Amino acid sequence: MPSSTPARSELLARLLRDGILYRSPSQPVVSRDGTPANWMLNSLAVTLTTDGAELAGRCVLDLLHNFEGRQIATYGLTGIPILQSCVLQSGGRYRGLLIRKQPKTSGALKVVEGPLDPAEPIVVVDDSISSGISMTESCRLLEAAGLRVEGGVFLVRFAWDRGFGRMVERGYHVEAVYDIGDDFMTRMPGETVPASNPSKIFPDFRWSERTAPEALHPAELARAVLEEYFDSGKLLRPPRSVAGAHDAAGGVWVSLRDRRDLHLRHARDGFWHFPGEEVWDLPEGVVRAALRTALHLPAAEGGRLLGASSIAVTFFGALEPCDVGQLDNQRYGIVVRSRERGYRMGGALPRMPGIANEWEQFQHARIHNARLISFEPYILYRHAVSKAVEPGAAWQPTGVPLPAIPDWSRNPAVCAPLAVRARDIVLSALRGLPETTAPIPPGLLPAEVDSLYVCVYLDGRVRGCMGSRLHDADTDLRTLALAALRDSRFASAPGNGPVQVAASDVAVSVSVLHNALTLGEFTPDEVALRFRHGDQCLMAWQGRQVGLLLPVVAWWYSLGARAFAAEVVRKAEIAAPPYRWLRFDCSTWLADREGAAPMRGAFKISAPALSAESRARLHAAYLARMVKPDGSLYERYEPFQNRLYEGDNPPRSAHAAWVLAQAHRTLGDAAIGAAAGRLIAWHLDRLRQDADGLWMSGAEPSVSELAFLLLALAKLPPGDARRSCARDLAETLWSRIGPHGRIATHRDPARGGEHYQDYYPAQVLLALAEASAAVGSEVRTLEIDRAFRFYRHRFRYRRGFGQASWMMRAFCAWHGLTAGPPYAGLVFEIGDWILQYQQEKTGAFLNDHQHDSPGFTTAVYLEGIAAAAKTAAALGDQARRRRYAGACRRGLAFLDELTIQERDASVLPNARFALGGLRGSVRSSEIRSDFVQHALSASLEFAEGVVPVPVHSAPIEGDVHA
DSSP states (O other): OOOOOHHHHHHHHHHHHHSEEEOBTTBOOBOTTSOBOSEEEOTHHHHTSHHHHHHHHHHHHHHHTTSSOOEEEEESSTTHHHHHHHHHHTTTSOEEEEEOSSOOSSTTOOSEESSOOTTSOEEEEEEEESSSHHHHHHHHHHHHTTOOEEEEEEEEESOIIIIIHHHHHTTOEEEEEEEIIIIIGGGSTTOOOOOSOGGGOOOOOEEEEEEOOTTBOHHHHHHHHHHHHHHHSEEEEOOSOBSSOOOOTTEEEEEEEESSOTTOEEEEEEEEOOTTSOOOOHHHHHHHHHHHHHTTSOTTTHHHHHHTEEEEEEEEOOOEEOOGGGOOTTTOEEEEEESSSTTOEEEEOTTOTTOOSHHHHHHIIIIIISOOOTTOOEEEEEEOEEEEEOTTOOOOSOSSOOOSSOOGGGOHHHHHHHHHHHHHHHHHHHHTOOOOSOOOOTTSSOTTEEEEEEEEEETTEEEEEEEEEOSOHHHHHHHHHHHHHTOTTSSOOOOSSOOOOOGGGEEEEEEEEEEEEEEEEOOHHHHTTSSOTTTEEEEEEETTEEEEEOTHHHHHHTOOHHHHHHHHHHHHTOOSSOOEEEEEEEEEEEEETTEEEEEETTEEOOOOOOOHHHHHHHHHHHHHHHBOTTSOBEEEEETTTTEEEEOOOHHHHHHHHHHHHHHHHHHOOHHHHHHHHHHHHHHHTTEEEETTEEEEOSSSOBHHHHHHHHHHHHTSOTTBGGGGGHHHHHHHHHHTBOTTSOBOOBSSGGGOOGGGGGTHHHHHHHHHHHHHHHTOOOOOHHHHHHHHHHHHHHHHHSOOHHHHHHHHHHHHHHHHHHOOHHHHHHHHHHHHHHGGGBOTTTOOBOOSSSTTOSBTHHHHHHHHHHHHHHHHHHTTOHHHHHHHHHHHHHHHHHHHHHBOOGGGGGGOTTHHHHTTOBBSBTTOOOEEHHHHHHHHHHHHHHHHHTSOOOOOOOOOTTOOBO
16 A cells, blocks of 8 residues: 555545445445445545545556556546546646447447557556456456556555455556555444454453462463363463463464374464564463463363363464575474455464475465465564473474484484495395494384384395384394395395395385374375375274385375375275374485485485586486487486386477577587487478468467577577578567567467466567577567566566566576666566575475475576576676575575486486486476476576586587588
8 A cells, every 4th residue: 555645644534524425314325236335435525526636636646657557547437537637637647548338339439538549558547446347347348459458546445355356366457545444444433344463352351360370381371271261261360470481472372182182183272473563471471372272162161171181382483574485394483464464364383294395384374374365465474483282291293393403313323324234234145245234233213213114226226125113123124124135026036045236236225214193084185184295104004904105105106195195095905994094204314335325205315516517417418318319309207117208398399409509509518419409400390381470380389489499599500501490480479479568379379378478478588589699680679678568567467486587588688689777677676586485495496386396496497597697797786696696506506406416326227317317306206308408507507607617619410501
């Protein structure tokens, strides 16, 4: 909402006095749905007066300066005096238009009346927006006439999530001078608005004459308060102190769980202290949180349920505003609060079941708990968490930070010897040689360990996997390791005697299952939300039928959480419900020829140390292997199954052609150049000239494959005959830019869904910039300016992660061509926005661009950030360049973890082939060619702009010089 100004305050007073029409016996007021209403906004009573119209025009003009359009239009009657006032007071800046509901039946037969400029954006003006019907109809009529509606300005908005929010969702820029709740209803007698912090709403209560005892444990204080409340209906007065030191600057919550079943939570509630609000002292905070919790227990059974429950009190440290990238699910709880509807809020604790990472934690708080609309602006807070559990009570280990001191499951001194010892036993059995390691000493593993599982890999292939309850660690390791060598579920067992196998080809992992927790009865879909997929082990049982899977199985077979749970049921051979479940924390360590290291899923965790050039060479070599002799592309590879999949995606394969051509120019490797040449030839062979341009043959010809092919051709040396069609390709792309700057993404307009607008248009703009510089195609300034304005608006008001990188790269290129300041400004605007989602702790980008974020999309964003770093350097903005370069280094380090390297050879059946592939995410093993293409492109952008690598000029195989 706009800041307070004298005109705004004066107009509000006039509207409150004269612009509200109240219902009376002689004056009915009817809502749009036909039901009686107590009052209505009657703005005409103000705007049809001289001073009222002037005030309304001044207030609306203040907001119109935030828009590009110089044409303002209104639909119906109530907006006409406001529009006319704006035109009169604008000094010629604005022209007014009127929208008819129906065209006149005589005369010019127009729907839109007034001095119209078809190329200029239009802003709709009206007195109010409630359901949004009038605004929607205005947009429909204007757009049907071939005009572009930028958005709307209103005097008053009714409920952000109704018509106003729907216009926001559709990508319109909408603003209002007043909000009906904040500005009107708070000043109208008899009207109520939602409390700004509903977590601090308390029922009417009476304080007890008694004060709670001093220095109680917080949970004991909560119990005393609840007992008194259910006994007398009164609230114990808070003591001066409680036992222990607790930070409650951000709030207090009280939870009751059944003593016999920790998963049965009878009640939980509390409150948050937001910055600037009154903060009660800690004892009063516990008392008030207990009161809110009591409201969730039925009055008749409250005392009984309290007696059957254990109690925990959770304390939140001060709420600290933060970005998504500053979240840490291992350390912090979070709160998300709507910027538009401050009463909508929701939180999430750290390390909760079913929440595997920070993005899932954020989505749980924002969507599930706060119930915000996907596009709703919000404020994000993080806070410290501590929990005081009633003395002697058992409690779930989740919902609190990971201990600051590393626990035994991450301690190399405890876990590494298990894997080393198991591998030594396997090597001795295979090669007939004496063991070289000492037995595992008794007591090395703590009592919370439930079982051990040993998995043996021979030459990268799983030989067998066996597990059992823990009895004696060394005896168990021996029994399980030898049993894994005879596992009939995998390859045939080696003979009884020694076999010839190189020690370097043997790897053994040991998984330690601990912290067993009974979950209860759930369907596979339900239980998928109650364990951390990829981190925890899951068991299902029914009678004597039992099935258990280690997290590594999800990597081997690319299983999601629900599919993983269903596979556990299948393994248990349970035909029908009920399914009973148990989950375990799982720590896995691998011993191979390089020593012992912890694993995340199926891959060893080790510190990556790739240089910019070595990283690029790894990715480029992998991609070159994916190009078939005929120039088509293998698009998917499953490394644990050693299985390739063909694809039929022209944009993806054309993108590969461009990236490999770029890699060849930078790295100069003949195999890379040959692969690029085959890809380019494959696409050129499928180009067809038609009346509407040059298109690839296929079911859904689009501008994307044309743009990438043009980019690939731009990387060929000058004079190469294959460049001969470059200008025709550019001409086809230019022709797709419409009169308002919107780019048609497909040859057949019916194929071009709205989601393509996030990707294809900026690819076109990037290709046109590169072609202008490389092959001398025409630069059409007017079309580029219109496209820039259109897609800048789209980014600002219909923002999506898919837009970020391509728009940054496109307008970096156009800035390089024209040095237009608006282009660089948008690049930095997008870059600064996307950096809010880069994790401080890993360098990965969190987003909803991929379902298992964080992962390969980090590479996508780094392409844009690296390009932006070059633009910042060109402008002399060294502070920004350093920030962007640092973001690239952190992001590339994260991608190194996902990159198949030599370190992974001991667990992959065809490691040489997989080398350089990029896995989709930290919880996935699948490699797709486009994952690798974006990683390679990011590496090249980084190398060219931040850490220069010598450029090689060897021609791409098949170069023909004119």
